[in-house]
Amino acid sequence: MGLFDKLKKATSFITGNSAKVELNVANGYLGAPLTVNVTAKVGENPLEVKNVYLKIRCTETTKEEVETDEGKEIKEDESILFDEKIIIADGGVFEGGKEYSFTKEVTLPADQEASLNETSRVVVWQFLAGLDTKGNDPDSGWKQVIISKQTN
Structure with a gap:
């Protein structure tokens, strides 16, 4: 491996550019299954991955x-x-130049707040998929998803 290749590998390690992670999740309902699809496109070098993860958060912003x-x-x-x-x-070790796909079904608790966008109160659901690696984890970035309450 030449000096240039070593520099490229070190840059990917530090910046998280060793793979591109894409997240696809549709709007859904509290208490109902929600399908999450994650695609990881590995750069030219093999990548040691501890696990593939999904972060889910819901934030509330109030204005008064x-x-x-x-x-x-x-x-x-x-x-x-x-x-x-x-x-x-x-x-495991993800081979360079390959694409990996993962699907996970998640159910958000029915007793949580649904998405909301009012003048004085905003509730936002966000999802992020990532690869747990040494250095900076490649991830999809936070994706906002509309989560509603089920009506009976």
Whole structure:
């Protein structure tokens, strides 16, 4: 391996560019199965992966107008309502130049908050898929998904 190849491999290790991770998840319902598809496209070098994971979080942002000495201001608070990490698949050595696909069915608890977008309150569900590796984990980035309550 030449110096240039070693530099490229080190850069991928540090930046998480050793693989491209794509996440496909459709809008869904609390308490109902939701299918998550993850695709990992490995760069030219083999990649040692501990596992393939899915992170799911739900955040709530509230906005309130408050009186201050300077007049009215908008106070914004954010809290995490749900935060979970699920292992989708065990790892191994993923061969360079290959594509790997994983499917996982998840069910979000029925007692959680549904997605909401109001002036004073916003509830957002987000999903992220990643590969647990040495260095910076390649991941899909957070994807916003609309999660609704089931109506009977």
